[in-house]
Amino acid sequence: MGTSVPAFSFLTTAYKTEDYLGDTIDSVVAQTFSDWELIVVDNGMSDEIAAIVESRSNDERIRLVRQENKGYDGGVMAASEIATGRYIVVLDSDDQIMPAFCDTISRAFDADPHIDAIGCDAYRFDDSGADLPTGYYRSTNVKQKPDPASPLTLTDLLGGLVPYYTAAIRREAWEAVGGYDRGGEELHESVAIWIRMVGKYDIRVLPQRLARFRLRGDSMTRDPAKVESFMAELERSFAWAAPSDPKEKAALDKTLRTFRYWVFLHRAQQALLAGRDRDARTSAREAFGQRRTVRAAAIIVSVNTIPGVLRRIHPLKQRITERVAHTAGRVVTAVKR
Structure with missing residues (x-):
């Protein structure tokens, strides 16, 4: 590798993503802006992961680091x-970036040297490779559109407008x-970093979909314990901001109530399918207490009147599962670790 400093350093930690890593690397190689480096951490000493990276060793911009599994944050920091x-x-080893990612973000930095970090929107896609119609930010139920x-x-952030994790940070x-x-704190890395930065650094979010976020079939939404653990981590991370401004407090309260709302709906789903109607x-009812929505009210009525019918058709299952993932934004990503 030459002595010049690249514009972008992509940090990719890989663990049990042998089926996806090649496409992730290829999405970086396909950039229309070539001034980058990609560092892949084999975070678990997988010979297959190492082989995937080494098969592209003719490109000096791609480097491999191997270590025992030190967790997601340990892989990124390595x-x-x-x-x-x-x-x-940061680029997860099963996600991708669009060809214009580097070029678009580089131009935004060049246009205003005071900007310290730039995020973007992302396509969501499933394991078939097909893009879903709803983009990342819309899927998280954030009403506010990014304004570059x-x-x-901090009010934006606590209100749910957390930059998509594949953002460029000076x-x-x-x-x-x-x-x-x-x-050492039990916080979500991709939330905590923005809380530490916001107000001190100039962070912008572009509306363009410059990345691709994979919704994997083995997501944590299939494991109720992981769902609740992750949502609790999100609550701790947002509450960690400890805002003092009334607007910031109101935004935080609304977001925390939203997290709890989906957790209670998820519990209702699991109990219903297990035959525990009470x-x-x-x-x-707990969900309705957090957010007085038509959906929660309808579920209460349905569980009270036709629980057997719901168990047979249970459209609730898919809706709640999707909504829990959407609210967290990166619920599926958390399982990739």
């Missing part, structure tokens, strides 16, 4: 330690806030 680029970009002309505020800002190092009614 890549960060040897990254040399001006902008740091305005810096992200090296100086990344290092100043510690990157994805959680400091528990299903209780959880549905």
